[in-house]
Structures are given as structure tokens and as C-alpha cells.
Amino acid sequence: MEITRKINNNVALGVDSNGREIVVCGKGIGFPKMPYTLTDMSQVQRTYYDISAHNVEMFNEIPEDILAVATDIVDLARVTLNSELNPNLPITLADHLKFANERIKNNMEIYAPLSFDVESMYAKEYAIGKRALTLMKKKTGISLPASEATSIVSHCI
Structure with a gap:
């Protein structure tokens, strides 16, 4: 999985192996320098597909x-x-x-x-x-x- 953009330290945008955009949540997932290849899938706690651009930005505002x-x-x-x-x-x-x-x-x-x-x-x-x-x-x-x-x-x- 390619992580392409940081939303915050624990949320990032990425592209899965099928080329679909995905919001990825996990401790420290947005911390490394962007872009990067995520190889340790155990870091991923939750994923969200088909999230609108407006709602992607809301991930940064919600506890x-x-x-x-x-x-x-x-x-x-x-x-x-x-x-x-x-x-x-x-x-x-x-x-x-x-x-x-x-x-x-x-x-x-x-x-x-x-x-x-x-x-x-x-x-x-x-x-x-x-x-x-x-x-x-x-x-x-x-x-x-x-x-x-x-x-x-x-x-x-």
C-alpha cells in the first residue's frame, strides 16, 4: 500500500494494491515522510474507502x-x-x-x-x-x- 498524504499523525491517504484511494488509520501511520510504501499492515487499525474529498479533511477535526x-x-x-x-x-x-x-x-x-x-x-x-x-x-x-x-x-x- 502506498501512503500518499498525511492527514494527521494517525490518519493518512493512500492507494491500495488495486489502485483505489483509501483513508488509512493507525498509530503513527501519518508520521513518516510522504509518500512511502507501507509494508507492515499490522499498523493499520481501520480503513475507509470512497470517502469524499470534503469528508477526508474532516478526519483531522474529529477525535x-x-x-x-x-x-x-x-x-x-x-x-x-x-x-x-x-x-x-x-x-x-x-x-x-x-x-x-x-x-x-x-x-x-x-x-x-x-x-x-x-x-x-x-x-x-x-x-x-x-x-x-x-x-x-x-x-x-x-x-x-x-x-x-x-x-x-x-x-x-
Whole structure:
């Protein structure tokens, strides 16, 4: 795998063996002088394909723990719904979770008027949103309000 551009010390752009652009995450992956050939694949913790140019830049703005939990939530949704989801979903969901956390810190709660409708019309998806809140608390220590389940699941619908 060729690593072509540093996003930060732990995230870089690369090209896989099939010539596809890839975002590569791993401890120190963006540290060496660019470009370079990555030979030790054990350094790679996560990869993301088909990420838009705008969203690639967002990797630099989102804390790693929030990106990791967002990716876990998307993986859960993909398996539960047995559906392919937008490849940009992990980064857009991570961005949402980051700002939801900032709203909590600033005592700003957003009312989700469609919560009841989403819960009744999209029960399986809503269950993903509720599990997402549990994952967020478990993996980051961040407690989001129950109303965020609706906002999280709206990314998957």
C-alpha cells in the first residue's frame, strides 16, 4: 500500500494494491515522510474507502475515540439492517456525535420532535440508535440524551 498524504499523525491517504484511494488509520501511520510504501499492515487499525474529498479533511477535526465509536455504530447498522450504507457515514456520524457532545458541554439540548414517529415507524433502526448511545457511553465515557437516538438513526435511514 502506498501512503500518499498525511492527514494527521494517525490518519493518512493512500492507494491500495488495486489502485483505489483509501483513508488509512493507525498509530503513527501519518508520521513518516510522504509518500512511502507501507509494508507492515499490522499498523493499520481501520480503513475507509470512497470517502469524499470534503469528508477526508474532516478526519483531522474529529477525535479518534469518537470516530472509532461512529464506525462501530455504522458496522452495527450495516449488519442489523443487512444493507450497504453510504461510505461517508462513519465520518458524518462522527461529526454529529462530536457536536452533540459539544452541545451537552454547553447545556444546549435539542428537542427531537420526530422521536415518537421514528421509534414507531423504524423500530429496528431506532433500536440501533439506542444501542449507539450505550456504545458511546461505554467507549468514550460520553453520555448523550435519549433524544440523540433519533438523530443518530436518522443518519442510517
